[in-house]
Amino acid sequence: MISRKKIMLMAMSLMAVSSFAQAKYVFYFIGDGMGAGQRQISEEYKKNVLKKDGKLLLNSLPATAITTTYSADTLITDSAAAGTALATGHKTNNGYIAKDTKGNNLKTLLEIAQDKGMSTGLVTTTRITHATPAVFASHNIDRDDENGIAEDYVKSNVDYFAGGGYRHFAAKGGELSSKRKDGRDLIKEFQDKGYKTFIGEKSTQDFEKWAPKAGEKAFAAFKASHMPYTVDDIQETLPTLKEMTAKGIDLLSQDKDGFFMMVEGGRIDHASHAQDAVGTIYDTLAFDDAIKTAYEFYEKHPQDTLIVVAADHETGGMGLGFGNNYFLKLDELKNVKVSIEDTLQKAYTGNRDEYFKYIAENMGLTTLTSDEKQKIEQAMDLEDKDKDASKNFGGYSPTSIAVAHIISERAGMQWTSYAHTAVQVPLATIGEGADKFVGFKDNTEVAKLIAESMGAKIK
Numbered sequence: 001m002i003s004r005k006k007i008m009l010m011a012m013s014l015m016a017v018s019s020f021a022q023a024k025y026v027f028y029f030i031g032d033g034m035g036a037g038q039r040q041i042s043e044e045y046k047k048n049v050l051k052k053d054g055k056l057l058l059n060s061l062p063a064t065a066i067t068t069t070y071s072a073d074t075l076i077t078d079s080a081a082a083g084t085a086l087a088t089g090h091k092t093n094n095g096y097i098a099k100d101t102k103g104n105n106l107k108t109l110l111e112i113a114q115d116k117g118m119s120t121g122l123v124t125t126t127r128i129t130h131a132t133p134a135v136f137a138s139h140n141i142d143r144d145d146e147n148g149i150a151e152d153y154v155k156s157n158v159d160y161f162a163g164g165g166y167r168h169f170a171a172k173g174g175e176l177s178s179k180r181k182d183g184r185d186l187i188k189e190f191q192d193k194g195y196k197t198f199i200g201e202k203s204t205q206d207f208e209k210w211a212p213k214a215g216e217k218a219f220a221a222f223k224a225s226h227m228p229y230t231v232d233d234i235q236e237t238l239p240t241l242k243e244m245t246a247k248g249i250d251l252l253s254q255d256k257d258g259f260f261m262m263v264e265g266g267r268i269d270h271a272s273h274a275q276d277a278v279g280t281i282y283d284t285l286a287f288d289d290a291i292k293t294a295y296e297f298y299e300k301h302p303q304d305t306l307i308v309v310a311a312d313h314e315t316g317g318m319g320l321g322f323g324n325n326y327f328l329k330l331d332e333l334k335n336v337k338v339s340i341e342d343t344l345q346k347a348y349t350g351n352r353d354e355y356f357k358y359i360a361e362n363m364g365l366t367t368l369t370s371d372e373k374q375k376i377e378q379a380m381d382l383e384d385k386d387k388d389a390s391k392n393f394g395g396y397s398p399t400s401i402a403v404a405h406i407i408s409e410r411a412g413m414q415w416t417s418y419a420h421t422a423v424q425v426p427l428a429t430i431g432e433g434a435d436k437f438v439g440f441k442d443n444t445e446v447a448k449l450i451a452e453s454m455g456a457k458i459k
């Protein structure tokens, strides 16, 4: 028999739920470098070139806002400062990871979730120690101290990590490539703490077969550095962002207290740094696919789920329009088969005929105007003469940038920067509390609203 007292308690807890609705399952998607241009070109490419139906899900969520991106010390933020704003609700200097401008630790949304007993996860296509995931579960005044960030992760109690970058965890001098300077083996330290680990490309199958059980923890890093660009792994030989997100849901949703999961489309940014239109598009589409997985979960738990799709900043100054014309010709992009940064950049070895053959086969440049050919040859001259010629091209090889610009101009677009830009970026949300994410917002407000949706407060 149920006692009177128990009935009273049950009634009280029901009242608490109805009067303080809270998001129990929080998805925080961050498209690194994903400005309005990146969102638009990806949608147009999907519709007009891939001939697939419908809008991107990230352009379809009902509650939308525009957010600022600037940091405490400059109008053009980096991912560390912008991520810190999105993760903690505080502005900081470029390069700082969840620290204020004086170097004090800032409490992150992930840590707030842990305080509430929720499970937590970090998923990305970059090294897992890169700035955007780092701002949720580590504190450091130097984003480049990825070894230190990795050490913070071991102490973090985050239930699920998935992405690239095992080189900051693997022991120095072992079989795996390592960037560690000390004698620590953080993979073993994770295992000693009870984590299942999936390390390297060979662990892909084990990861895919893994059926997570309640209470398990996992650390997965499939590459020494970043995961491949989507366009470079179109066969999906490694886990996709969607697969890593889905596995995270399988694991974390078994916690009756709910979960907080950050999922980063991290290489949208890298592609735009390299002026790589197709790389940007494919990684944005892959990001959208990952959001779909969360959306399916939302449809099963609409009262308890919040999905926020944010960007930390825009990258590259992607301009959709070039010269004096009113047309984008995205069909010009359809025969590009490889990324600029990871693949095309390795293609020029000094043999010019071979390179022209390569870009005909892999970049869709089967014929070149004399002007285009001259641009590439000038880049070859530079590259042949000076091994450091890339310093004037954002760190990329002159030949690959020449090709990237020719492809972009053919498509009717261009870029203004090898770095980030200061423009505002779109935000889209759905679910519990989403109606508050509307209007012009500072990036710090996004974190504050998410905390509010979780029933917490950021000062």
Ligand SMILES: [Zn+2]
Binding pocket: 033, 079, 269, 270, 273, 315, 420
């Ligand atoms: Zn960047």
